[in-house]
Amino acid sequence: YLDRQERSCAHSTIKKAAQALLAFSASKQKKAEKLLLNEDQHVFLMVTVWKIPPREQVIKITLPHDILPATSDVCLFTKDEPGLTAEQTENLYRKLLSQHGITRISEVISYKTLKKEYKPYEAKRRLLSRFSLFLADDRIRRLLPSHIGKHFYKSKKAPVSVNLKAKDLSKEINKHLQGTILPVTNKGCCYSIRVGHSGMEASEISENVVAAVKVLATKAPQIWKSVKILHLKMSKSVALPIFTCSNPRNPQKQPDAEVEQVGD
Secondary structure, eight states: OOOHHHHHHHHHHHHHHHHHHHHHHHHHHHHOSOOOTTOOOEEEEEEEESSOOSSOEEEEEEOSSOOSOTTOOEEEEEOOOTTOOHHHHHHHHHHHHHHTTOOSEEEEEEHHHHHHHSOSHHHHHHHHHHOSEEEEETTSGGGSHHHHOTHHHHTTOOOEEEOTTOSSHHHHHHHHHSEEEEEEOSSOSEEEEEEEETTSOHHHHHHHHHHHHHHHHHHOHHHHHTEEEEEEEETTSOOEEEEEESSTTOEEEOOHHHHHHHHO
């Protein structure tokens, strides 16, 4: 962990990196002839570790600032209910969401509908492009990878598991809408966490990054101790280093001058 002075420097470095990415995004938008509403410029915290962990895990992270723009569309995959058609199942869950005051989910797709209507490759691609976030009933989570395809995972839109049987369903859903996840694999040494978007303030992105790092250090201390370097980046930007560790026992902040140079 960093002392107070180091934390202050780290916050400053993170904010400068966020400002550089937002400036990059703004310049790209001005040059673009068309900008589709659902093509949000997401900001990612890239985590590179010295040692590949022995097992896979998914770390859920609650953030102080919502990383989904208000215009974002959210899709929910549900299990099939016995004795009901796909349409009846979807209506059942739409009613359940409504009863709990949940309005951010724009479409409900049952497992049966997913298998039938989204089997073709192009149908999967269209589904992927329509939504900013996918949630999935945790009872069918293990069934989804073979049906949604690898592009969901490459695009960092893998469905996030939710408990639709939760007593406080609104709280259960909202913690995922307002949070993010860090999927850790044992097949590589670099992982990404979505921590913001181009419509946010640099200070909000910075606070989200700090919150994500704190959760990483608390929930996965062995991974945090093995961190080699942290970057901030957008999908088509350069990666801006915000934290480096020359060896697992000697963490050092990234010099501000280097961040400024990379952001130029």
